Amino acid sequence: MSMLVGNCLVAQSGGPTSVINASACGVIQEAFKTGEINQVYGALNGIAGVLNEDLFSFNEEAPEEIELLKVTPASALGSCRYKLKSIEQSEGDFKRIIEVFKAHNIRYFFYIGGNDSMDTAHKVSKYAQSVGYDLKSIGVPKTIDNDLPITDHTPGFGSTAKFIATSMKEVGLDARVYDYKTVTICELMGRNAGWITASSALAKTHEDDAPHFIYLPEIPFSFEQFDKDIRYALDKYNYAVVAVSEGIKDAEGKYISEMCSTVQMKDAFGHVQLGGVSTVLESYVSQNICKKVRAVNYSTIQRCAAHCASLTDNEEAYLCGQMAVRYAIEGHTGKMVGLFRDNTSEYKCSTQLIDLDDVANKEKPIPREWINEDGNFVEQQVIDYMRPLIMGEVKIRMENGIPRYCKLSKKVINKSVEPWDAK
Amino acid sequence: MSMLVGNCLVAQSGGPTSVINASACGVIQEAFKTGEINQVYGALNGIAGVLNEDLFSFNEEAPEEIELLKVTPASALGSCRYKLKSIEQSEGDFKRIIEVFKAHNIRYFFYIGGNDSMDTAHKVSKYAQSVGYDLKSIGVPKTIDNDLPITDHTPGFGSTAKFIATSMKEVGLDARVYDYKTVTICELMGRNAGWITASSALAKTHEDDAPHFIYLPEIPFSFEQFDKDIRYALDKYNYAVVAVSEGIKDAEGKYISEMCSTVQMKDAFGHVQLGGVSTVLESYVSQNICKKVRAVNYSTIQRCAAHCASLTDNEEAYLCGQMAVRYAIEGHTGKMVGLFRDNTSEYKCSTQLIDLDDVANKEKPIPREWINEDGNFVEQQVIDYMRPLIMGEVKIRMENGIPRYCKLSKKVINKSVEPWDAK
Numbered sequence: 001m002s003m004l005v006g007n008c009l010v011a012q013s014g015g016p017t018s019v020i021n022a023s024a025c026g027v028i029q030e031a032f033k034t035g036e037i038n039q040v041y042g043a044l045n046g047i048a049g050v051l052n053e054d055l056f057s058f059n060e061e062a063p064e065e066i067e068l069l070k071v072t073p074a075s076a077l078g079s080c081r082y083k084l085k086s087i088e089q090s091e092g093d094f095k096r097i098i099e100v101f102k103a104h105n106i107r108y109f110f111y112i113g114g115n116d117s118m119d120t121a122h123k124v125s126k127y128a129q130s131v132g133y134d135l136k137s138i139g140v141p142k143t144i145d146n147d148l149p150i151t152d153h154t155p156g157f158g159s160t161a162k163f164i165a166t167s168m169k170e171v172g173l174d175a176r177v178y179d180y181k182t183v184t185i186c187e188l189m190g191r192n193a194g195w196i197t198a199s200s201a202l203a204k205t206h207e208d209d210a211p212h213f214i215y216l217p218e219i220p221f222s223f224e225q226f227d228k229d230i231r232y233a234l235d236k237y238n239y240a241v242v243a244v245s246e247g248i249k250d251a252e253g254k255y256i257s258e259m260c261s262t263v264q265m266k267d268a269f270g271h272v273q274l275g276g277v278s279t280v281l282e283s284y285v286s287q288n289i290c291k292k293v294r295a296v297n298y299s300t301i302q303r304c305a306a307h308c309a310s311l312t313d314n315e316e317a318y319l320c321g322q323m324a325v326r327y328a329i330e331g332h333t334g335k336m337v338g339l340f341r342d343n344t345s346e347y348k349c350s351t352q353l354i355d356l357d358d359v360a361n362k363e364k365p366i367p368r369e370w371i372n373e374d375g376n377f378v379e380q381q382v383i384d385y386m387r388p389l390i391m392g393e394v395k396i397r398m399e400n401g402i403p404r405y406c407k408l409s410k411k412v413i414n415k416s417v418e419p420w421d422a423k
Numbered sequence: 424m425s426m427l428v429g430n431c432l433v434a435q436s437g438g439p440t441s442v443i444n445a446s447a448c449g450v451i452q453e454a455f456k457t458g459e460i461n462q463v464y465g466a467l468n469g470i471a472g473v474l475n476e477d478l479f480s481f482n483e484e485a486p487e488e489i490e491l492l493k494v495t496p497a498s499a500l501g502s503c504r505y506k507l508k509s510i511e512q513s514e515g516d517f518k519r520i521i522e523v524f525k526a527h528n529i530r531y532f533f534y535i536g537g538n539d540s541m542d543t544a545h546k547v548s549k550y551a552q553s554v555g556y557d558l559k560s561i562g563v564p565k566t567i568d569n570d571l572p573i574t575d576h577t578p579g580f581g582s583t584a585k586f587i588a589t590s591m592k593e594v595g596l597d598a599r600v601y602d603y604k605t606v607t608i609c610e611l612m613g614r615n616a617g618w619i620t621a622s623s624a625l626a627k628t629h630e631d632d633a634p635h636f637i638y639l640p641e642i643p644f645s646f647e648q649f650d651k652d653i654r655y656a657l658d659k660y661n662y663a664v665v666a667v668s669e670g671i672k673d674a675e676g677k678y679i680s681e682m683c684s685t686v687q688m689k690d691a692f693g694h695v696q697l698g699g700v701s702t703v704l705e706s707y708v709s710q711n712i713c714k715k716v717r718a719v720n721y722s723t724i725q726r727c728a729a730h731c732a733s734l735t736d737n738e739e740a741y742l743c744g745q746m747a748v749r750y751a752i753e754g755h756t757g758k759m760v761g762l763f764r765d766n767t768s769e770y771k772c773s774t775q776l777i778d779l780d781d782v783a784n785k786e787k788p789i790p791r792e793w794i795n796e797d798g799n800f801v802e803q804q805v806i807d808y809m810r811p812l813i814m815g816e817v818k819i820r821m822e823n824g825i826p827r828y829c830k831l832s833k834k835v836i837n838k839s840v841e842p843w844d845a846k
Contacts, residue, residue, distance in 0.1 A: 012600075016596070016597045016600050044602075045600075045601070045602040048602055072596070073593050073596055073597065074593070074596035074597040074599075074600050075600040076596075078600055078601070078602065079600040079601055080601065080602055081601070162824055162825070165824070165825045166730050166825050166826060167724055167728065167730075169825055169826065169828065170496050170497070170724075170727040170728060170729060170730065170826075171723050171724060171727060173439070173495070173496055173497035173499075173727060173828065174439045174496065174497040174723045174726065174727040175723070176497075177435075177439050177468075177497050177498040177501055177502040178468070178501070178502055178503065178504070179467075179468040179471055179501065179503055184723070202823075202824070202825060203825065205830075206830065294722065294723065295722075296720075296722045296723060296724060297719075297720060297722070298724070299717065299718075299719045299720070300594050300597045300598070300607070300717065300719060301590055301593075301594060301719060301721070301724065303597065304593040304594060304596060304597040305590065305593060306593060307589050307590075307593065307731055308730055308731070310824065387823060387824060390824035390825070391823075391824045392824070393821065398816065400625075400810060400814075401585055401588065401625070401733070401810060401813035401814045401815075402585070402588045402589050402592055402625060402626065402813070403589060403592065403593075405592065405596065407629065
């Protein structure tokens with residue numbers, strides 16, 4: 001048990017989710033409880049905020065707003081896409097981080113993020129050890145993509161899956177009201193892993209329900225198969241709704257979305273960047289199969305729909321933050337909090353530490369045997385795996401008919417070190 | 424008081440909403456209660472189902488499923504876009520409708536829909552009177568567009584507004600997490616009236632909240648103003664989120680969305696229909712202002728998000744269906760049920776009949792004085808008018824983590840008349 005009394009820092013990185021703030025809330029509220037930690041700092045915009053010494057204190061934020069963090073979507077502390085290079089390549093960054101940590105006696109560092117962020121938490125831990133600075137650095141997983149290895153799943157995914165399943169059920173009902181044939185192509189996030197797109201299968205209760213087919217980045221996309229599938233659904237159900245990952249590629253590994261990249265617009269308006277894979281498929285259907293076709297791109301709507309968050313996901317996200325603090329106090333560093341599913345009939349999940357070495361910069365695709373032979377739908381294993389993750393609803397505080405989300409003041413504290421001069 | 428004992432028919436038309444089925448449920452449950460009505464029929468796909476004699480009976484549906492109709496989005500009876508011409512131009516259609524009504528002793532006709540549907544209910548009422556067939560035909564308003572005249576507002580609008588306000592709050596939080604400047608362009612429905620797009624203003628609590636600017640079809644769109652607005656928001660808030668109606672036009676009345684209609688794609692893939700106005704504006708921003716720009720098109724997601732429906736809207740939709748039956752039993756015909764707001768400090772609404780003559784084929788835009796002088800945001804009147812319409816949440820029955828919506832069997836009854844031969 002480390003008896004180090006110091007301050008802690010929590011920061012967020014990468015794309016937002018509906019529950020990344022629930023994890024931050026878990027860190028903050030647990031840190032206040034420990035008695036081992038004096039100040040609970042947040043960094044503005046992840047590791048960039050550390051480098052710039054843009055820190056604020058949760059001791060100065062209203063406890064009511066901190067409590068609201070638990071249900072507030074997107075990264076309330078601010079995020080960044082700054083990727084630390086190897087320690088050899090940019091030791092300056094690491095020196096600077098330790099300089100800022102020292103200046104504020106930060107002895108616990110909690111970094112909430114995906115792949116890249118785990119890499120950052122890992123390198124900071126290693127560097128601190130190498131220079132003899134006593135620091136406990138713990139990664140808290142977050143990503144709607146659910147592509148982190150080892151952990152059973154990742155906080156953020158369950159809420160996106162619940163919203164997708166809910167909205168796809170609704171869009172599916174909407175798509176079938178007319179007496180003529182219609183095609184609806186729903187584009188979902190996921191460059192390399194199809195977890196989000198696969199979650200649309202949770203919307204299906206009856207055989208004729210949407211989605212009828214699902215196209216994942218794990219399987220090479222073929223226009224012949226797609227053509228056959230759409231015609232089959234139109235023939236059988238009079239409407240076709242398909243879910244497609246933004247990252248699908250053809251057999252040569254070329255992104256389908258890139259088939260329309262940049263084109264000249266009329267009226268000498270210049271060039272336009274087209275909308276991605278759903279636009280390409282919409283165009284294909286319109287020219288070859290059916291004029292009544294619509295592309296629905298869930299864009300950022302899908303990653304921040306906290307009004308439809310999963311209670312299970314929300315509670316697990318909080319737990320990961322909370323446990324990160326307990327593990328750090330116990331003396332662990334260079335680890336990520338992982339979720340492990342008990343081998344029981346009723347769903348139950350607990351946390352364990354995972355070596356950051358084993359997760360940083362690795363990805364977890366959907367296993368091939370969880371996808372059907374034709375590669376155009378998912379097997380029951382996907383449903384069995386995902387269903388528990390979308391269970392339960394989060395109680396949202398409503399004000400004037402809309403959710404009342406948290407608003408932090410984020411007053412940056414006085415700087416103690418020289419301004420950062422990034423080279 | 425009409426003492427006519429007969430059957431009734433309910434049908435739905437036009438685009439779906441989150442509460443069009445609540446109105447159907449109001450009709451059906453009230454019709455069962457009256458003691459004046461034997462069979463409560465539904466027509467598959469609106470007036471097309473009447474012409475084809477595709478009728479089913481709600482007496483044969485499970486009461487539990489009928490109850491679930493109250494919260495189920497999209498048109499559960501099926502919809503159509505069939506538009507009746509004038510009685511002179513297509514008397515055949517009207518003769519056929521009365522033939523089908525006679526065959527099933529249908530004496531009450533409830534048509535739930537928007538502008539075109541009110542026109543249909545109107546013409547059917549007039550034609551029945553002209554041929555001496557005793558029929559009570561009542562229109563029940565529905566449209567997310569909120570563009571029907573006279574009625575204070577239209578069922579369907581409040582739920583779309585609540586979802587838009589909720590999701591825009593979330594997308595707005597998502598759009599501001601990074602330390603670099605980003606632009607987000609949210610495209611909302613509305614060809615000629617900007618009510619839906621204006622409802623995004625309900626998302627704004629603090630000055631720096633999204634949306635920063637709103638572009639409506641009521642105001643000619645100018646790229647100069649848009650350019651100025653985006654730069655202002657980026658400068659002041661470091662991010663810009665704007666809401667834009669699909670139907671905005673330039674000063675010459677040309678749709679902005681048509682600036683990109685059909686273009687040649689690379690790889691000889693053929694032609695592609697671009698995504699509409701948000702794609703055009705995204706392209707403009709990317710070329711002229713900021714590379715980090717994203718188009719978010721709410722597409723059909725916005726009109727069927729019953730999981731985020733307004734309780735006020737849901738109850739009023741039900742009330743309109745219920746009152747349609749009471750008015751018909753009282754002997755009224757050729758009327759639409761309208762909603763009238765009491766002139767009290769607390770919001771209260773009740774129904775009155777409106778002559779279908781006064782609503783059919785007319786549209787209600789946002790008054791100019793409810794839009795700011797620059798034409799790029801709405802005034803407080805819009806907020807005061809809309810806020811009560813999004814209040815309250817509908818309790819949804821959840822099953823396996825997603826909403827359990829109604830599933831009707833819709834078993835078509837035996838046909839009594841010859842097949843319809845549309846000429």
